[in-house]
Amino acid sequence: MNIVVSMKQTFDTEATITLSNGKINSAGVELVVNPYDEFALEEALKLKEAAGEGEVVLVSVGGEGVAKALRTGLATGADRAVLIDDPALADADEWAVAVALAKAIEQIEYDVILAGRMAIDDGSSQVAVRLADALGLPSVTSVLKLDVDGKKATATKEIDGGTEDIEVALPAVFTAQKGLNEPRLPSMAGIMKSKKKEIKSVTLAELGFSADDLLPKTNIQEFSLPSPRAGGHIVDGEPADAAKELARLLREEAKVI
Amino acid sequence: MSGTTYVYNLRDLKFILKEWLDMGKLLSLPPYAEYYDADDIDFIVDNTFKVCRDKVAVVNDDADKIGVKFEDGKVVSPESFRDAFKAVNEAGLGAGNADREVEAHLPYTIVQSNYEMLCAASLAFTGYWGLTTGAISVIQNYASEELKEKFLPNMCAGEWGGTMNLTESGAGSDVGANVTKAFPTDEPGIYKIKGNKIFITGGDHDLCSNFIHLVLARIEGALPGTAGLSLFIVPKIWVDDDGGLGEPNDVVTTGIEEKMGLHGQPTCSLSYGENDGCRGYLIGAPPDENGKASGIRQMFLMMNEERLMIGIQGLAVTGAAYLHSLAYAKERVQGRKFTDPKGERVRIIEHEDIRRMLMMQKSCSEAIRALVLKSCYYYDLSHDSEDPEEKAFAEGMFQISNPLCKAYSTDMAWLLISDAIQVFGGYGFTAEYPVEQLARDCKVLSIWEGTNYIQAQDLVGRKFTMQKGKVLTDWMEDIGGFIKSHKDKEGYGREFEVLSGAFGDMNYILEEVSAYGEGDRKEMTPLFATRILHAAAMLYCGRLIIDQALLAGEKLIELGEDHFDAAYYKGKIASARFYILNIVPQVGAIRRVIGLGDASAIDIAEESFA
Ligand SMILES: Cc1cc2nc3c(=O)[nH]c(=O)nc-3n(C[C@H](O)[C@H](O)[C@H](O)COP(=O)(O)OP(=O)(O)OC[C@H]3O[C@@H](n4cnc5c(N)ncnc54)[C@H](O)[C@@H]3O)c2cc1C
Numbered sequence: 001m002n003i004v005v006s007m008k009q010t011f012d013t014e015a016t017i018t019l020s021n022g023k024i025n026s027a028g029v030e031l032v033v034n035p036y037d038e039f040a041l042e043e044a045l046k047l048k049e050a051a052g053e054g055e056v057v058l059v060s061v062g063g064e065g066v067a068k069a070l071r072t073g074l075a076t077g078a079d080r081a082v083l084i085d086d087p088a089l090a091d092a093d094e095w096a097v098a099v100a101l102a103k104a105i106e107q108i109e110y111d112v113i114l115a116g117r118m119a120i121d122d123g124s125s126q127v128a129v130r131l132a133d134a135l136g137l138p139s140v141t142s143v144l145k146l147d148v149d150g151k152k153a154t155a156t157k158e159i160d161g162g163t164e165d166i167e168v169a170l171p172a173v174f175t176a177q178k179g180l181n182e183p184r185l186p187s188m189a190g191i192m193k194s195k196k197k198e199i200k201s202v203t204l205a206e207l208g209f210s211a212d213d214l215l216p217k218t219n220i221q222e223f224s225l226p227s228p229r230a231g232g233h234i235v236d237g238e239p240a241d242a243a244k245e246l247a248r249l250l251r252e253e254a255k256v257i
Numbered sequence: 258m259s260g261t262t263y264v265y266n267l268r269d270l271k272f273i274l275k276e277w278l279d280m281g282k283l284l285s286l287p288p289y290a291e292y293y294d295a296d297d298i299d300f301i302v303d304n305t306f307k308v309c310r311d312k313v314a315v316v317n318d319d320a321d322k323i324g325v326k327f328e329d330g331k332v333v334s335p336e337s338f339r340d341a342f343k344a345v346n347e348a349g350l351g352a353g354n355a356d357r358e359v360e361a362h363l364p365y366t367i368v369q370s371n372y373e374m375l376c377a378a379s380l381a382f383t384g385y386w387g388l389t390t391g392a393i394s395v396i397q398n399y400a401s402e403e404l405k406e407k408f409l410p411n412m413c414a415g416e417w418g419g420t421m422n423l424t425e426s427g428a429g430s431d432v433g434a435n436v437t438k439a440f441p442t443d444e445p446g447i448y449k450i451k452g453n454k455i456f457i458t459g460g461d462h463d464l465c466s467n468f469i470h471l472v473l474a475r476i477e478g479a480l481p482g483t484a485g486l487s488l489f490i491v492p493k494i495w496v497d498d499d500g501g502l503g504e505p506n507d508v509v510t511t512g513i514e515e516k517m518g519l520h521g522q523p524t525c526s527l528s529y530g531e532n533d534g535c536r537g538y539l540i541g542a543p544p545d546e547n548g549k550a551s552g553i554r555q556m557f558l559m560m561n562e563e564r565l566m567i568g569i570q571g572l573a574v575t576g577a578a579y580l581h582s583l584a585y586a587k588e589r590v591q592g593r594k595f596t597d598p599k600g601e602r603v604r605i606i607e608h609e610d611i612r613r614m615l616m617m618q619k620s621c622s623e624a625i626r627a628l629v630l631k632s633c634y635y636y637d638l639s640h641d642s643e644d645p646e647e648k649a650f651a652e653g654m655f656q657i658s659n660p661l662c663k664a665y666s667t668d669m670a671w672l673l674i675s676d677a678i679q680v681f682g683g684y685g686f687t688a689e690y691p692v693e694q695l696a697r698d699c700k701v702l703s704i705w706e707g708t709n710y711i712q713a714q715d716l717v718g719r720k721f722t723m724q725k726g727k728v729l730t731d732w733m734e735d736i737g738g739f740i741k742s743h744k745d746k747e748g749y750g751r752e753f754e755v756l757s758g759a760f761g762d763m764n765y766i767l768e769e770v771s772a773y774g775e776g777d778r779k780e781m782t783p784l785f786a787t788r789i790l791h792a793a794a795m796l797y798c799g800r801l802i803i804d805q806a807l808l809a810g811e812k813l814i815e816l817g818e819d820h821f822d823a824a825y826y827k828g829k830i831a832s833a834r835f836y837i838l839n840i841v842p843q844v845g846a847i848r849r850v851i852g853l854g855d856a857s858a859i860d861i862a863e864e865s866f867a
Contacts, residue, residue: 028821068299075300185308188349191300192292192361 001051001148003044004105005078006115006128007060008034009069013120019223033069036116039176042183044114045077047148055079057108061089061097067199075186075194082108086204093216098130100214103207105135112153113173117142125175132173139173140166144180262691263314264580265377267306268825269623270370274298276812277627277805278634283364286641292361301363305350305371312344313378320381320521321694325462327513332462332523334385342385342464346415350375353413355390357640358397364641366633369569373626376573380698381521384458385418385465387566391559392419392471399540399555400490401446407496408469418465421559422454422472422491422527430711432553433482437474437529439489439537450474450491450537451530453511458705460525461493461510467502468493471559472529472537473552480548487544488552489537491529507534518697560706561659565636567706568629568662571670572622574699578677578692579618585690586611586680605680614676620832621673621840624798625666627805632658653728654735657720658797664712664787665794667702674699713786716793717770729767736760736800743807752803752837759796759841762848766792769851780859785851792847799841806833 011017012030019025033041044056058073058081060066070081084100092100105113113135115128125141132139144163145156148170157164158177186194204214235242235249250257274280281295319335326333345351353359354368376383393412396405396419411417428434437452450472454460461468470491479485495503507530514524529535544550586606593600594607605611635658638651674696678685685692703709721729737760744753766789773781809829816822 071300072304075304185311185344185348186300186304187347188301188304188354188363189361190349191297191304194300195292195297 001047001054001111002109003047003054003056003112003114004108004110005037005041005044005056005058005073006101006105006113006131007037007041007058007069007073008116008119008121008127009060009062009066010034010119010121017225019225022223024223031065031069033072034116034119034121036118036120036176036178038116038183039178039180040114040116040174041073041076041078042181043146043174043176044112045184046181047112047146050148054111055109057082057110059101059104059108060084061092061100063090067201070199071194072186074197074199075190076184077186077190078197080198081200083199083201084204084207085201088204088211088214091216092214093218094124094126095130095217096214098127099134100204100207100209101127101131102134103209104202105131111170112148113137113171115173115175117175117177128173128175135173137172138168139175140168141175142177143174144177146174146180262581263310263378264577264584265306265309265374266576266580266622267302269626269829270302270373271299272805272809272825272829273626273630274302274367274370277808278366278630280366283366283634283637283641286643288357288362288641289364293363298367301367302370302374304348305374308344308348308350309374309378312341312348313375313382316341316382316521317379317694320379320519321698322520324520325513325523327510330510332510332513332525334462334464334523335521338382338385338464338521341379341382342415345375345386351415352386352389352393352419353415355393356397356409356413357394359413364637366630366637369566369633370630372566373569373573373576376570377577379521380570380574380695381519383570384519384522385462386415386459388421388459388563389415389417389419389469390566391421391563392469394562395471395488395540395555395559396469396490398558399488399551400538404490404538404540407500408490408492411467412469416465417467417469418459418462419469420457420460420471421556421563422457422460422470423556424454424456425452426455430708432473433484433486435473435475435486437472439474439476439487439539441476441543442536446539447536448474448476448489448539449530449533450489450535451533453526453528455526456514456705457525457527459523460527462523466494467496468508470508470527471540471556473556474537476539476544476550478548479544479550483553484549485544486552486556487550488540488555490540491535491537495536506536507532517700518694519701561656563706564659564663564712565629565632567702568625568632568666571666571699571702572625572629574695574702575618575622575625575666575670575673578674578695579615579622581691581695582618582677582680582685583615585684586615589682591682611680614680616831616835617676617839618673619828620802620836621669621798623805623829623832624802624836624840625669627801628658628794628798629662629666631801632662650731653724653731656723657716657728657732660712660716660720660790661794661797663706664703664709664716664790665798667699668709668791670699670702671696709790710783710787713790714783716790717782717786721767721770732797733760733763733767736763736796739800739804743803746807748810749803749807752806752834755837755841756796756799756803759792759799759844762844763792763796765848766851769854778856781854781856784856784859788847788850792844795841795844799837802833802836806830809833 009031012032015029048054048056056078058070058078061084082104084104118125129139140155140157142158143155144158147154151170153170154167157166235246275298284293316337319337323335350371389412412419423432439448439450472489472491473486475485476487492506493508495506497503509528511526511528541551589605590602591605594603635651635655639655642648677692681690684690740757809826813826
């Protein structure tokens with residue numbers, strides 16, 4: 001069983017986001033593997049372990065710093081990694097990333113492609129489904145349970161208010177939702193072994209693209225931070241009066257009742 | 258709350274490992290060169306942080322609130338410990354790190370950095386493998402190949418626990434008063450063991466399937482006192498030749514202590530050979546023809562490492578208390594600024610006295626982190642350096658730092674955590690916040706592994722005179738030489754003046770100590786030993802933290818004031834300044850007290866203590 005895991009490096013969930021010159025300021029921010037991608041990797045490792053053979057290959061787009069995230073994945077148990085590292089992708093949108101990933105993945109043998117349900121930074125949930133589209137594969141998103149049986153898989157997918165079981169022919173793309181599994185953490189031995197594992201860096205040219213093939217199709221106009229939370233309001237007075245006043249405020253000012 | 262929020266100062270640890278200590282040099286030495294380089298440090302400590310945050314800190318509440326129970330003769334640990342124990346072992350953070358013969362083992366400095374993070378996550382929980390590491394070291398260094406093969410693999414894997422058994426009801430600080438006995442059997446190297454041990458950490462529990470006790474006992478005919486003690490490997494369940502578990506070995510857990518803190522850690526009373534059926538393997542040779550045995554020397558190997566680990570435990574809980582109190586001080590709104598009494602209500606971090614307490618905690622915990630990790634670094638060099646001179650120097654520096662690490666870190670832990678509670682006000686005294694647990698958990702650190710007075714005695718009695726005083730001379734030269742070569746550094750005039758003064762005070766103290774030894778006032782040495790240890794620790798910590806500040810100053814120039822990390826480096830310089838200008842002057846006060854030479858504590862009649 002060969003599995004490709006598409007992985008993204010994101011800000012730590014606890015990082016404080018600031019803007020400078022209209023861009024998100026990344027200096028000094030702790031970077032981590034996108035938490036949903038950790039579920040994807042764990043599932044990949046489990047599938048490989050259950051099959052008793054195969055390879056788990058990580059694929060990512062980004063600069064040299066992303067190699068750190070890939071190495072964490074290798075330390076956790078993935079076998080090798082491919083990093084699409086090209087300055088032309090610095091401002092890439094979801095479409096460009098998906099197309100670039102698809103090209104890199106075409107060169108790898110795979111039965112299953114796994115990715116996180118979304119990246120916690122931009123939260124757009126687009127790359128994996130666009131990737132499936134670019135490869136002409138079916139995709140199942142927000143997977144909570146995955147059973148692979150030969151050339152087909154059954155995935156339990158989260159839907160509004162419940163779940164849905166979907167049978168799908170392989171190869172296919174699945175995106176991992178929290179709850180799919182409990183990701184393992186790397187061990188000291190894993191960290192050491194990961195140094196000997198390959199992280200192959202490729203450019204767009206090496207993937208057969210020319211300079212402006214992957215110019216973004218979308219354009220970010222502006223980033224803005226959420227407005228700060230307004231201060232609370234304490235309603236003073238006797239309980240009965242205060243309750244009346246509260247009801248009035250909720251109706252007339254907050255307009256929620 | 259305490260169980261779920263993991264706090265740890267990774268930045269300071271990374272400063273030490275990646276900027277201050279020359280880890281590149283250490284990692285280029287033969288045991289490591291092939292496997293590690295300085296770039297791996299981030300991966301390792303970041304990963305340990307995650308294991309601590311996600312798998313270990315989450316059991317700290319259970320450790321305190323549920324604790325261990327003694328039911329039907331069995332020690333029962335909280336349910337959540339199982340997963341955490343498995344996670345620690347799987348992550349390679351458990352007892353296996355003590356194996357210094359295995360390929361690709363980590364240097365001690367990194368192992369202990371990981372250990373600090375683990376202790377900060379749950380000090381009580383670390384007791385489930387902390388002493389196994391010491392037991393592994395002793396077996397690896399002194400036992401026969403056959404015994405190593407028999408016991409080490411399962412101990413390293415965390416399947417079997419290891420313990421150290423010195424203490425008996427009549428033999429605490431006075432280890433030589435040990436009455437546990439060993440009798441030869443027909444099988445060479447195997448003895449019958451008979452006696453009772455108390456206060457045995459991890460002596461029994463339900464996370465391991467067997468316990469490998471290292472027991473100090475006296476073989477008949479051996480000398481009295483520590484010189485006649487031998488060390489035995491006594492399994493709880495006998496291990497058959499095929500490596501499988503055999504019959505129970507007549508080692509019975511008779512109870513566990515109810516304690517002030519560390520409720521999650523079993524402190525066991527063990528009875529050996531109640532039914533004459535307890536056997537143990539002698540480590541090394543039997544006592545010589547004069548009755549001199551080698552147990553205490555073997556046990557000491559384990560003790561030096563364990564003592565350093567206790568210093569790290571003290572540091573870990575101190576650091577956690579500091580970060581909790583810092584977070585609280587940034588949120589709690591109370592009162593107005595002293596300088597603006599009519600102004601807005603402010604967060605307590607804006608009050609001068611709160612800043613004093615935060616700075617006290619910050620500067621001391623950083624100074625102590627410098628002390629213990631530098632000591633670990635020397636320990637590594639003393640094992641791995643290829644330069645015999647460097648090796649010998651490092652060994653001496655490790656030896657002299659050892660009692661400082663153990664006693665200064667843990668004496669300060671209690672005081673500094675008290676400051677952390679003070680920052681919380683009344684809330685700090687309640688169980689809703691984590692600091693009261695840290696206070697309860699830390700108190701034993703100044704007691705076990707040799708009370709802090711025993712450390713002071715070790716420093717003044719053994720370490721100061723080691724190699725005819727060469728170790729002490731090297732250590733003083735390290736401090737004196739450092740001051741001399743940096744004292745004109747711009748911007749640090751006052752700091753070096755204070756440090757120089759403290760250095761002179763220490764010289765005076767050392768002269769007094771040697772005069773006590775030669776004169777007729779020998780009892781003055783033990784009377785002042787604890788204070789001498791504190792003076793030595795403050796002087797040395799001052800030297801280390803200002804060294805860090807000088808480096809931080811250089812980084813600041815290199816990166817500029819606007820760099821995201823500038824605040825860290827400025828904080829480091831502030832820590833050094835505070836430590837030297839507020840704490841190091843106490844060395845002078847100790848000198849003055851020693852100069853006054855008051856002996857009223859000795860002279861007062863016992864009945865006047867009323
Ligand atoms: C939670 C816990 C876990 C422990 N774990 C272990 C373990 O795993 N293995 C083990 O073997 N032991 C263990 N111990 C025992 C511990 O090491 C001893 O408690 C300690 O060494 C002190 O001995 P004691 O309690 O008998 O005190 P005592 O020796 O009675 O000391 C009482 C006081 O007298 C002082 N004192 C004693 N002798 C002198 C002297 N000559 N001069 C001046 N002052 C002196 C001491 O410093 C101390 O302040 C543990 C203890 C505790 C509380």
